[in-house]
Amino acid sequence: MESVDTKEELRKLMENIQPDDATKIANEEDVPVEGLTIKLKPYQFAGLEWLQKMENGSNKGGILADDMGLGKTVQAISLMVTNRSEDPVNKTTLILAPVALLRQWEQEIMTKVKPGRHRLHTFIHHSSAKKKSHRDLRDFDVVLTTFGTIAAELKKIEKYEMRKKADPNAQPRDDEKCMFIGPDCKWYRVIIDEAQCIKNKTTKTARAAFYLQARSRFCMTGTPMMNSVEELYSLIHFLRIRPYNNWNKFRTDFNQPLKSNNEAARQMAMHKLQALLKAILLRRNKKTEINGRPILNLPERRVEETNPDFSEDERNIYVALETSSAVKFNKYLKAGTVSNSYMQILVLLLRLRQACCHPNLIKDLGIVAATAEITQETMDEICRALEPNVITRIKEANGTFECPVCYDAVENPAIFTPCGHDTCPDCFSRIADPSNALAEGDEGRTAKCPECRGPINTKKVIDYECFKRIHMPEEAALDDTVDIKTDVDADDMTAVDIDDDSEDEEDEDDDDETESLDGFIVEDGAKEEDDEEAAQRRLKAALKPKKKKKAATMTIPELKKLAVRKPGWRKIYLRMLKKDFKPSSKIERTMEILDGIMTAPEGEKIIIFSQWTSLLDLLEVPVSEKGWGYRRYDGSMNAKLRADAVDDFKNRPNVRMMLVSLKAGNAGLNLNIASQVVIMDPFWNPYIEEQAIDRAHRLGQTRPVMVHRVLIKETVEDRIIALQEKKRALISEALDEKASQSLGRLSVHELAYLFGISRNVNDALPAGPRARVRQGGVGALGA
Structure with a gap:
């Protein structure tokens, strides 16, 4: 039986479940908000109202889990403009975000918020631009910093806490004082962007985030769970949503039964999880409908599996x-x-x-x-x-x-x-x-x-x-x-020396590449060289680098390293691959798919994803033989080369393919010029693949998007797909919109029974939130 305190915490939590009227938003036109330079989309305005309700209610925060591209940032900025602190000493919103997003946040605040009395004074605490104390930071309305910054303070605070256990009167020393997570560091509001970065509760980043002191807290992420329900716990712990910010309670009610073979226990835990999420999380995706119409009007996306x-x-x-x-x-x-x-x-x-x-x-x-x-x-x-x-x-x-x-x-x-x-x-x-x-x-x-x-x-x-x-x-x-060696035509490699791009290596230690200085050092008794010019010539000759290997004598791995490092060597590397190239069944089937697209009259562009750059290298051989225009995008390329590849793909009609490393290109790229996507190998996490596909299927796409998944049957790839579907099913069930809407219509008694607050109810829990809908809202549970 639950304790009295736990029952009360659950009652307060359930008060946040209101009848779901998301399909009946009054405003169908864009909505102006005082202080903003833009109008909000109807669903964004509904999101602002939800954020305000969460901040002012018993939760003091929540999870905004809208799909990528729906404007989570502008909704958060709207909250900062409309729900300002009335305490001038405690007015600052702290935003934690990946380094790459700090400038983007700053730019969004500058352009979306009106100047004058509405202005949000913003400071990025990073790199050389850093303040010296928390007191300095709270002069700003918004402070932006990175996960690494707060993680670096964790060691300080833990050191101080260890001393305080031994001496309750201990005060922080200078090397233990923090600006973000110390006991004296009070924030008005904390927002964690890309909150999946704290999904592992044991990491330094997550543990540092748990220390943050704030009146209200919000998580923003399009993927609140990617692998398991345990990842949700870390976000709830940060938000301090009682009683489930306690690991034992969360594990008992959700983690263990959801992994159980007992279907009744699993279903009960899933209903409770859906109710919990309904109370703390708002999620809309591209297919969400408002007033019977989808939020975004994107062309259709189809997935076709092909099995060589x-x-x-x-x-x-x-x-x-x-x-x-x-x-x-x-x-x-x-x-x-x-x-x-x-x-x-x-x-x-x-x-x-x-x-x-x-x-x-x-x-x-x-x-x-x-x-x-x-x-x-x-x-x-x-x-x-x-x-x-x-x-x-x-x-x-x-x-x-x-x-x-x-x-x-x-x-x-x-x-x-x-x-x-x-x-x-x-x-x-x-x-x-x-x-x-x-x-x-x-x-x-x-x-x-x-x-x-x-x-x-x-x-x-x-x-x-x-x-x-x-x-x-x-x-x-x-x-x-x-050690793979390949015979290469002499004409292909004539006078090609590894050192043809030596200016790139000016800072390297050349000791191992020089001849002996014996020819320069004068022996005892020898006649000294008076001719300074001749001495310089001898020194230059002595320091001349050794002659390096010709490409024809190099291994494939050696050439691959040079191809990554020096663009001029890429053609040579590909020639070496071509000499003894043997396609795999997967490459052959991929080429059949590409040939069908390239010869079709529509002229569509294609993105090809693989986890392994070496597989993309091998695919380049038949692609280049066909004379098809393509570009590469992977982690070994510097930012300029990647940007140039994207520009060429977008702007040059003859460049119709982009070969992309899944790890480098699953997020942050806008390639909506492409309408064909090929996934050459499955990744453990289905949401990594979804993010990759979203490079093409996003705002601005005008064609239907076709996704081709190339999978070998009766192999480990079958098991990976099964694992993907298992993860997808668990997370989709937990975040299911229809179940969420039905939960908003459960009665007080049903919710009380669901969470064990009361065992003496007339109405038992229905077989499922979608099986039997009760009329009437939640009301005040304490009544």
Whole structure:
């Protein structure tokens, strides 16, 4: 039986469930709001009214979970303009957002809010533009900062709390004082944009967010859950929605029963979860209707699955790999170590996923050295200089790594110094790109490790292959590494030297690339050279770099690194791939799809997504042979190259294809000029794919969008799709709009029974909110 306090908390929570009249919004025209330079769409005005109600009610906040592109930012700005603080000492709204969005927020506030008395004085606390104390910050109406900023304060506050346990009268020392999360840091309102960034309750970012003190709190995210209901808990904990900000209560009522095999318990938990979300969350998507008409009038989107068959050789490779993986998994199962071997199992699955696309991917090498623009010799030196504790930690990983940015398994990650943490090569490419900092107006920004938030030098990284070679030579010797060499026509590679672009390497250490200085040093007793000009000639000759390998003698991985690093080498790399190119079944079927689109009279443009840049490299071979105009977009390209690729794709009629890395292009791109999308391989998370498809299916699209998913049947890809559907079903059920509307019509007794507030009700809970609708609103539950 619930305690008296818990019952009261539940009663207050349920008071926020009102009869749902979203389909009967009075205003069908855009609505003016005092203080704004624009009018709000009818659904945006309804969103503003919901935000105001949440802020002024018992929740003191909530989750605005509108779909991407529906204007969550402008709704939040409307709230800041219309619900100002009356306390001049506590008037500041703190906005936490990814670095890339800070300037966008500032620009939106400047352009959407009228000047004069309505103006919101805004400050971005980031990089060199930082204030010294919380007192300085609260002079502003709005302060914008990053997740990393508050995460950096967590260590300070935890250190102070440890001292305070020993000495209750302790006061914060200078090195323990915080500007955002300390006990004396009071905000009027906190808004977390892209709130899925705190979905893991154990991360530093999430734990720091939990410390924030504010009168009201809001989360903004188009994906309040991406994998499981546990991610929702972190948002609720930040919002301090009682009683479910307590993990034990949340786990008991939702987490455990939703995973249960007991269907009755699962259904009861789902109804309760839907009711909870109805009380704290507002979500509208592109198909939501107001007054019988959809919010957005977008063309139709259709998904077509195509299933190529493996060739005999591909099937043999896949079956052998699958059999080997099953044997290894059974060993973990028998030993009872499956949970402790999670990363090893992910790597087994990673290889199976790659084998579905092309056998060459199984031995795919990373591009860390190329992105960091350092030589292998330099990487070896960096590796030898690692601290002993870092070396021990990397060895203990036993070759199993999970990228902390995209959460995928990775075999050969980028390893940062000095901390020794890692990411996948694609995510490292984005972290290392200095043009990202320039785009964000932060030229002097120091890159930070996504794991520990410590500063890293992106020019001093290693990869795991390098680490094994230096610190685990026995392991490296056992690796079944194939050195692929390809004969190349002499005419193709005549006089091509690796050093043709040496100006890019001016800052590198050239000690390992120079001849001996013996020819310059004068031996004892020898006649000194009086001719200064001759001495200079001898010095120049002595310092002349060694002649480097010709392209014809290089391996495919070596060429790939150069192709990433120097655009001039891309053609050479593709020629090498072309010489011994063998298509996979998946590539052949993709080419059939592309051929059908390219020869059709409509002239549609196409986006092709894959998780692996090497698969896109292989696809380039037949695409270029066809003479089709295309561009690439992936994490190894700097911001200018990516922007140029997008411009060409949008503006040049002959450029009809964009080959995009899923990790680099699943968000932030507007490619609505394309109406055909090809997904070459499935990702664990269905919402990553949805975001990718939304590059084309978005505002401004004038054609129906066709999505082609290329999947191999009876492989691990089947299981990934099943997992996607399971995740999608759970989250869609929890966020179901029809269930939400029906919950708004449940009676007081039904809601009381649902949450266990009362066991003596005349009416039992209906079989489901959609099965039997009761008339009459909620009213005051305490009555």
